[in-house]
Structures are given as C-alpha cells and as structure tokens.
Amino acid sequence: MSGSESNNNLFEQNEEDNDYFNRVSTNSSPIRNSVNASPKQSSSYSSSPKSNNNNNNNNNNNNNIILDLNDDTFDDKEHDDSIGKNSNKNKRNKRNNSIDNEEADENTSLISDSEPLLNKEEKDVEQIEIENLDGEDYDDEVSLQDFSSMIVSIIIPVSLTMMAVVYFVKYLNDQTTYASTLSYSLTGGGGGGGDSITGNSFVDSLIVAGTVLGMIIVTTVAFVLLYKYRCLKILYGWLFLSVGMMLGSFGTTFFQAMLSASNLPLDYITFAFLVFNFTVCGIIGVFWYAHQYVNQLYLVIISVLMAISLTRLPQWTIFTLLVIVAIYDLFAVLCPRGPLKVLVELSQERNENIPALVYETGKGSDSNLKLGLGDFIFYSLLISRAALVHMSCVFSTFVAILTGLFLTLLCLAIFKKALPALPISIFLGILFYYISDNFLTPFIEALTLSQIFV
Amino acid sequence: MTQVLFYGCLFITFSPILAFFFMVIAKNSQLVILTIGGSFFWLVSILISAIWWYIIPPMREQWWFIISFSVLFQEIFRYIFYRLYSYGFNDRPSLNQIKETRHQMALDSMRKRKQQNGGSSSNEIESINNEINNNNNNNNNDDDENKEITEEEKEKIKIEKQKQREIEISARLETLSARPNHTLSSAAIGVGSGVAYGFIMFGSILWESTGPGTLFSPACPTVNLFMLSSIITLFMTLLHVVYNVLAFQGYRSKKYHLVAFVIITHFVTTYLTLLNLPTKTTSCFGSVFTVGVITLFSVGFCIFSLLKSDSITKIH
Numbered sequence: 001m002s003g004s005e006s007n008n009n010l011f012e013q014n015e016e017d018n019d020y021f022n023r024v025s026t027n028s029s030p031i032r033n034s035v036n037a038s039p040k041q042s043s044s045y046s047s048s049p050k051s052n053n054n055n056n057n058n059n060n061n062n063n064n065i066i067l068d069l070n071d072d073t074f075d076d077k078e079h080d081d082s083i084g085k086n087s088n089k090n091k092r093n094k095r096n097n098s099i100d101n102e103e104a105d106e107n108t109s110l111i112s113d114s115e116p117l118l119n120k121e122e123k124d125v126e127q128i129e130i131e132n133l134d135g136e137d138y139d140d141e142v143s144l145q146d147f148s149s150m151i152v153s154i155i156i157p158v159s160l161t162m163m164a165v166v167y168f169v170k171y172l173n174d175q176t177t178y179a180s181t182l183s184y185s186l187t188g189g190g191g192g193g194g195d196s197i198t199g200n201s202f203v204d205s206l207i208v209a210g211t212v213l214g215m216i217i218v219t220t221v222a223f224v225l226l227y228k229y230r231c232l233k234i235l236y237g238w239l240f241l242s243v244g245m246m247l248g249s250f251g252t253t254f255f256q257a258m259l260s261a262s263n264l265p266l267d268y269i270t271f272a273f274l275v276f277n278f279t280v281c282g283i284i285g286v287f288w289y290a291h292q293y294v295n296q297l298y299l300v301i302i303s304v305l306m307a308i309s310l311t312r313l314p315q316w317t318i319f320t321l322l323v324i325v326a327i328y329d330l331f332a333v334l335c336p337r338g339p340l341k342v343l344v345e346l347s348q349e350r351n352e353n354i355p356a357l358v359y360e361t362g363k364g365s366d367s368n369l370k371l372g373l374g375d376f377i378f379y380s381l382l383i384s385r386a387a388l389v390h391m392s393c394v395f396s397t398f399v400a401i402l403t404g405l406f407l408t409l410l411c412l413a414i415f416k417k418a419l420p421a422l423p424i425s426i427f428l429g430i431l432f433y434y435i436s437d438n439f440l441t442p443f444i445e446a447l448t449l450s451q452i453f454v
Numbered sequence: 455m456t457q458v459l460f461y462g463c464l465f466i467t468f469s470p471i472l473a474f475f476f477m478v479i480a481k482n483s484q485l486v487i488l489t490i491g492g493s494f495f496w497l498v499s500i501l502i503s504a505i506w507w508y509i510i511p512p513m514r515e516q517w518w519f520i521i522s523f524s525v526l527f528q529e530i531f532r533y534i535f536y537r538l539y540s541y542g543f544n545d546r547p548s549l550n551q552i553k554e555t556r557h558q559m560a561l562d563s564m565r566k567r568k569q570q571n572g573g574s575s576s577n578e579i580e581s582i583n584n585e586i587n588n589n590n591n592n593n594n595n596d597d598d599e600n601k602e603i604t605e606e607e608k609e610k611i612k613i614e615k616q617k618q619r620e621i622e623i624s625a626r627l628e629t630l631s632a633r634p635n636h637t638l639s640s641a642a643i644g645v646g647s648g649v650a651y652g653f654i655m656f657g658s659i660l661w662e663s664t665g666p667g668t669l670f671s672p673a674c675p676t677v678n679l680f681m682l683s684s685i686i687t688l689f690m691t692l693l694h695v696v697y698n699v700l701a702f703q704g705y706r707s708k709k710y711h712l713v714a715f716v717i718i719t720h721f722v723t724t725y726l727t728l729l730n731l732p733t734k735t736t737s738c739f740g741s742v743f744t745v746g747v748i749t750l751f752s753v754g755f756c757i758f759s760l761l762k763s764d765s766i767t768k769i770h
Contacts, residue, residue, distance in 0.1 A: 148483030155486075170661070392658040396497055399650065403494045406487060435501050440654075443504035448659045451671060451679070451730035451738075452517055453686050453723075454503070454524040 150367035151409050155402060157359060158371075158379060161300050162401070165307045165380040166387040166394055168254075172261055172308075173388060205316035209324045216328070217339075224339045227355070228346060235355060240283055243302065243357070247279040250305040292363065299359050303373055307380035311388070318385050322378060322426050329420040344418050369409075375421045379405075382429045386436075392444050393436040400432035401425045460664045463684035467656055471648050471691045478641075484634045485642035492535065492646025492698070499531035500524070500654065517731070521724045528647075529717055532698065535643065536705045543639075636706065637699065637765045644698025648691035656687040673730045674738040685742055686727060689749040693723060696749075696756045703763065712759060723748055 226235045252275050259266055284290060285298040313321070332338040347354045357373040379401050386393040404425030412419050447454060479485040503524040513519045660680065669679040697716045704712030726748075729741040760766045 148487055152483040152486050155490075390658060391661050392654050395650070395653045395657065396501070399490070399493050399497050402490050406490060432497075432501070435505070439504040439508045440501055441658075443507050444655060444658050446507075446514065447655070448679075448683065449672075450517070451673065451682065451686075451727065452521065453655065453683075453690055453727040454500070454521060454528075 146367055147413055150361070150369050151406060153361040153367055154369050154371055154409070155405065157296060157300055157361075158376060158405065159398075159402070161303050161307070161376050161380050162383045162398060164300070164304045165311075165384045168258070168304070168308055169311055169384040169387050172257055201316050205314070205320040208313070208317045209320040212321055213324050213328060216325070220332070220339045224343050224346075227343060232355070236287075239355065239357075240287060243286060244279055244283050246302065246305065247282040248275060250309055251275050251278055254305060254308060286357065296359065299357065299373060300376070302357065303376035303380060306377045307384055310377070310381050311384040315385070318381060319430060322382060322430065325378065326422045326426040329422045333418060333420040341418075371421060378422060379425060379429070382426065382433065386433050389437055390441045392440050393433055396432045396436040396440065397429045400428040404428040456664050456666065456668065459668065459678070459680060460660065463660060463663065463680045467652055467684040467687045467691070470688065471645060471652065471695070474695075475645055475649070478638070479645060482634055482638070485638060488539075488639050488642040489646035489649070492643035493650035494646075495531045495535045496528065496647035496650045497654070499527045503527045517728055518725070521728070522721070525717075525720050525724055529701075529720065532647075532701055533705065536702055539639070539643070539702075540706070636702070637760065640699045640702035641695055643702070644695035647698065648694035651694055652687050652691045656683055659683070671730065671738055672732040673736040677738055682730070682738055682742065686745060689745045690723070693719070693749055693752060696752045700756050700759065703759065703765070707763060715755070719748060719752055
C-alpha cells in the first residue's frame with residue numbers, strides 16, 4: 001500500500017504541473033478499454049480543423065472497429081487539482097475506520113418481517129412489518145463506478161419484481177375478478193373501495209389502513225423486544241413459520257388461480273408435492289445456506305406473492321395504506337425512539353446481522369447494499385394498482401419509483417446512515433399515478449386512435 | 455392469432471433500441487442511471503403536455519395545436535436536462551481521464567524516485583503520509599501523542615471532526631462525479647427518452663392487441679393499426695436517440711444549427727404523422743415512408759457531425 005500512498009502524496013507536491021491532463025489521451029470505447037498515451041495522430045475521416053476538443057487524442061489502432069469513440073471534454077479548461085486532492089483523501093481514508101467512529105460506517109439495514117394469518121378472510125390484515133431501511137457496507141472510498149453499479153444492482157431486482165407483479169396481476173385480472181372481503185368484515189360492507197370519493201369510502205379506507213398500521217407497529221415492537229432480550233429461538237421460529245406459511249398458502253392460492261386462469265388441470269397429489277417442495281426450498285434458501293441467486297430469487301418470489309395478495313384490497317385502501325406506511329416508515333427509522341432505529345443500533349452494537357427478510361446484493365463484495373423486502377412489496381403494490389387501471393400508468397409509475405429509489409440511494413451515499421426507502425418513491429409514484437390516470441390516459445387514447453405520433 | 459400480432463409488433467418496435475441498450479448501455483452503470491433520468495424528464499414533459507391538452511377542451515381535436523406544444527415541451531425538457539447534466543458534469547474529468555492521470559502520476563513518481571536517492575525521499579514520504587493519515591482520521595489512535603487529551607485538544611478535535619465531516623461529504627460528492635463519455639451519455643439519455651416514448655405511446659395500446667379482434671388504421675382501412683403504429687414508433691424511438699446526441703452536441707459546443715436541425719426535424723416528423731388522419735390528403739404509406747427516410751437521413755447526419763467534431767473516429 002505504501003507505493004500507492006506515496007504516489008498520492010506526490011499528487012500534492014506536483015500541483016504546478018498541470019500538463020498531466022493535457023497529455024491525457026484515451027479511447028473510451030466500451031468494447032475495449034485501452035488506455036493509450038501516444039500523441040494525436042489524425043487519421044480521421046475529415047480534414048477539417050478540430051474544433052473544440054483539445055484533449056481528444058485518437059489512436060489509429062488496427063482492429064475491426066470502424067467508428068471509435070473519443071473521450072471529449074467541454075473545453076480546454078485546465079482541470080484543477082481539487083480532483084486529485086480529493087481522490088487522495090479517499091484513498092487515505094480507506095481502512096482507517098476506528099471502532100469508536102461516531103459516524104456509523106457499518107450500517108446494517110432493516111428488517112421486513114411479514115407474516116400472513118391463517119384465515120383467508122383476514123389474509124389482508126397481515127402483520128406486515130415493513131421496515132424500510134437501506135444500509136451499506138462499503139468503504140469511504142466510493143467512486144462513481146461503484147456507486148452506479150450498486151444502484152443498478154438494486155434496480156434490477158426491484159424492476160424484475162415489479163414486472164412480474166404487473167404481468168401476473170394483468171393476467172389474473174383478465175380472467176377472474178379481484179375482490180376482497182376484508183373491508184366488508186371491518187367496516188360493515190360497501191366501504192373502502194370504489195371509484196367515487198364519498199366520505200364513507202374515505203373513512204372506511206382510513207379504518208382499514210389504520211388497522212394494518214396497528215398490526216405493523218405491534219409486530220415491530222414485539223420483534224424489537226425479542227431481539228433485545230435475546231430470545232433468538234423464538235425470533236427465528238417465528239420467522240421460519242411465517243415465511244413457510246406465506247409461501248405455502250399464498251403459493252397455493254396463486255398457483256391455483258394461475259391454473260384456473262390458464263385452464264390447465266392438475267391433480268392434487270402433484271400439486272401438494274410441488275407446493276411442499278417449493279415452500280421448504282424457500283425456507284432453506286432464505287434462512288440457510290444457498291446460492292446467492294437462489295436466495296435472491298426466493299426473496300423476489302416472496303415479494304411478488306405478497307404484493308399480488310395485497311392488490312386485492314380496495315382502491316382507496318391501498319393508497320391510504322401506502323401513504324400511512326410511508327409516513328410511519330419515516331418516523332420509525334429517523335426518530336431516536338423509533339423501533340427500527342433501536343433495532344439497527346442494537347444490531348450494530350452486537351455486530352451481527354439483523355435476522356430478518358432483507359435483500360442483499362452481493363454478500364461480501366464491494367457493492368453491498370441491503371434493501372428491506374417491504375420496499376419491494378410496497379413498490380410492487382403501487383405498480384400493480386396502476387396495472388389494474390391502464391398500462392401507461394404502469395410505466396409512468398415505474399419511472400417515478402425508480403427515480404425515487406435513485407434519489408434515496410443518493411441520499412444514502414451522502415449521509416451514510418440507514419434511511420427509509422419508502423417515502424420519496426411512494427410519494428412520487430402516487431403523484432405520477434394520479435396525473436397519468438387523469439390526464440395522460442385520455443391523451444394517449446385520443447392520439448393512438450387517430451394515429452398521431454407526438 | 456392475436457398473440458402473434460402482439461409479439462410481432464413488440465419485437466418490431468423494441469428490438470433495435472433494446473439491443474442497443476443491452477449491448478452498449480447496460481455494460482456501464484452510469485449510463486443506465488442516465489437512461490432512467492432521460493426517461494424521467496421525457497415523462498415529465500409528456501405529462502405536462504397531457505395536462506395542457508386536457509385543460510383546453512375546445513382545442514382537443516386541433517392536432518396542429520397539440521403537436522406543436524408537445525414538441526415544444528419535449529425540447530424544453532431536453533434543454534433542462536442538458537443544463538442539469540452540464541451542471542453536474544461540467545468540469546469533472548471523465549473516469550478514463552482520472553485513471554490516465556493517476557497512471558501518469560504513478561509513472562512520473564516512479565521515475566522521480568528512481569532518480570532521487572531511495573532512502574531519504576521514501577522516509578520523507580512516509581512521514582508526510584503518517585501526518586496526513588493522522589489528520590484525516592476521526593479517532594485515530596495510532597500515534598502515542600494523542601493518548602492524553604486535554605480540554606483544548608478536545609475542542610480542536612471536535613472542530614477538526616466537523617471540518618473532516620464536511621470535507622468527507624464534499625469528497626464523496628466529488629468522486630461521485632466522474633463522468634462517462636459525452637457522446638455515450640447523450641446517447642444513453644436519448645435511449646431513455648426513446649424507450650419511454652415507445653412504452654408509453656405504443657406499449658399502452660399494445661396490451662390491448664392480445665384481446666379478441668383487432669383495429670384497423672383510419673387512413674388505410676386495410677392496414678392493421680398496431681402494425682402501422684409499431685413501425686412509426688420504431689422510427690420515432692431511433693429518432694429520439696439521434697435528437698439527443700445532436701442536441702447535446704449542439705448545446706455543448708454552441709453550434710446552434712444542430713439544435714435547429716433537431717427541432718425542425720422533430721416538428722416535421724410529427725406533422726407528417728398527421729397524414730394518418732382520414733381526411734382528403736390521407737396516406738399511411740406516405741407518412742411511414744417519409745418518416746423512415748427522415749430517420750435514415752438523421753442518423754447519417756448525426757454520424758457525420760460526430761465525425762466532424764471529432765467525437766468519434768473512423769478507423770479504416
């Protein structure tokens with residue numbers, strides 16, 4: 001390490017020599033990463049004077065590429081040395097995190113604990129604890145490449161979950177109806193849903209969402225208490241049972257719905273065999289040793305099943321639920337006495353992982369990012385709700401959620417604390433959903449029927 | 455039967471742009487993020503034009519009005535995104551430049567160390583390193599001098615910590631800003647807006663094509679609506695990529711004739727699709743063919759101007 005550090009030291013000593021940047025000549029084609037420092041040989045196609053790019057040096061490599069990208073700059077401005085100095089500092093800060101560093105550099109992320117109840121009627125009153133935290137386990141030295149690949153590595157599973165949910169919801173919705181009995185049992189019929197904005201439905205949706213929130217809070221607090229007093233066996237037993245029940249019952253329901261929607265027959269024995277194996281593999285894949293892809297696949301499957309089931313709630317209930325859970329998430333993660341913050345601090349003190357359902361991109365690699373499963377579930381819920389309306393809403397909500405996720409990750413990279421991933425995305429998503437639903441859909445329908453392309 | 459139509463139209467429209475995405479852009483994560491940004495800004499522009507269309511009911515059928523405002527909003531948002539992009543990436547070096555500079559510095563320092571005496575300079579470097587290490591760590595206890603901490607030193611440490619934190623945050627933001635190649639970035643943003651265009655304008659109705667029955671174009675009643683839409687959408691998505699590359703190049707090097715070309719072409723192609731209406735001067739072949747010709751010409755012009763401004767190089 002001393003070699004590179006001494007080089008970085010010489011960065012500062014050579015502040016006057018600004019001709020390093022002028023001598024740079026690279027060919028930044030994505031196909032081959034060759035770095036070449038030879039002077040410019042103009043063998044390019046046109047003989048006109050080179051207009052604005054003094055730093056463009058192209059090379060005459062004889063390979064099969066006909067057009068090659070040059071690394072261009074804005075103008076011939078001298079890049080000052082603040083860039084060099086800052087990269088120095090980052091290299092020096094690399095492995096010097098002492099234990100009593102007040103800024104929590106090793107953040108672990110949070111749990112999403114979801115357990116379905118047994119009854120089909122109360123299925124929607126799930127004890128979904130979605131604590132949405134992002135944590136990162138990377139060094140101080142993060143370049144844009146690492147940061148971008150981290151973002152992309154979390155965007156891919158989120159997009160896959162959303163696409164799977166949209167596909168299945170659209171497929172099932174075309175064939176069957178998508179009703180729910182939850183709101184009827186709680187509010188005495190006719191509440192919480194529908195397209196009209198009457199006082200009745202809004203209040204009913206508040207009641208239902210409040211109930212779900214209450215269950216979330218109770219379960220979170222119970223979880224934190226169990227973790228605090230080290231009743232790990234109860235904790236893990238609870239988790240195993242809940243994931244198993246959820247995979248089993250939701251898997252059964254969903255599998256059966258898909259079979260009946262596609263008009264395929266299957267006998268009970270094979271069905272039971274498949275579902276049983278699926279469930280057991282799921283528990284092993286999530287909680288024990290499995291290949292990383294299997295682990296991630298099962299986490300995505302859990303999110304998909306959960307989101308599809310939650311989509312059965314009435315429309316207003318879903319939006320109220322999303323808003324309430326997003327606000328709760330904000331408080332639970334950032335308030336000093338919030339249960340999630342307590343949980344994160346406890347797990348950091350004991351220096352162990354939070355035992356919960358957390359999606360982890362790349363264990364032990366440089367780009368290690370943890371996102372709670374609740375984020376997946378609520379994003380997919382919003383998207384599937386949009387899918388039940390119109391496909392243009394789906395895409396605009398998709399872009400909004402991805403942008404919100406990107407902004408959240410940007411805040412995470414700047415502040416390096418555990419942050420709630422829900423609020424920005426959900427609020428942007430709901431905003432774009434309503435605008436697209438009311439304005440964009442009629443616009444597009446009018447345009448496509450007359451074949452005008454804007 | 456309609457499934458065949460669905461898949462056919464899907465692949466016609468989205469194959470080139472998705473192939474470009476997966477082969478070029480997906481290899482570099484920064485470009486993917488730029489793509490998402492590009493589609494976000496395009497989406498905002500189309501939402502604003504939809505709102506504008508909606509709140510003026512008498513003009514809803516006057517297509518010339520709607521088209522001009524829509525194109526105007528798209529171009530305005532392209533310019534806004536260009537300002538955001540240049541604000542973020544203006545005087546940062548690209549990643550290749552940083553790597554190359556470090557490489558050069560390493561080579562020079564190695565050369566210098568060979569020239570100087572080995573012992574003294576390396577000791578000097580090590581001591582400077584240690585000092586800088588101590589200054590840059592919050593709670594570094596490597597040095598024995600820091601064991602006894604008095605009140606003043608605690609104050610100093612606190613102030614240093616705050617400064618350090620600020621420097622850390624700005625350093626993090628600095629290193630977050632190495633940029634990819636400008637041409638590729640603008641192409642990625644163009645792919646973003648093209649893909650968003652394709653999915654929103656065309657993908658919304660594509661799902662309906664899997665139902666029973668099909669729709670026919672109002673201009674030529676023998677041509678399937680989805681087929682016609684898919685071909686025109688293909689051209690428009692490619693054109694979005696070209697527009698973006700040309701427009702960013704024009705904004706960047708202040709060659710406004712490129713920007714004027716983009717705006718004029720955009721207007722011309724969207725007005726040409728007015729030929730699809732079932733009026734007297736209707737011709738679906740006319741619109742599709744002309745838009746195709748304009749697409750080819752624009753792509754050629756884009757490559758030509760890139761070559762001319764030395765952003766790409768022709769090798770044999």
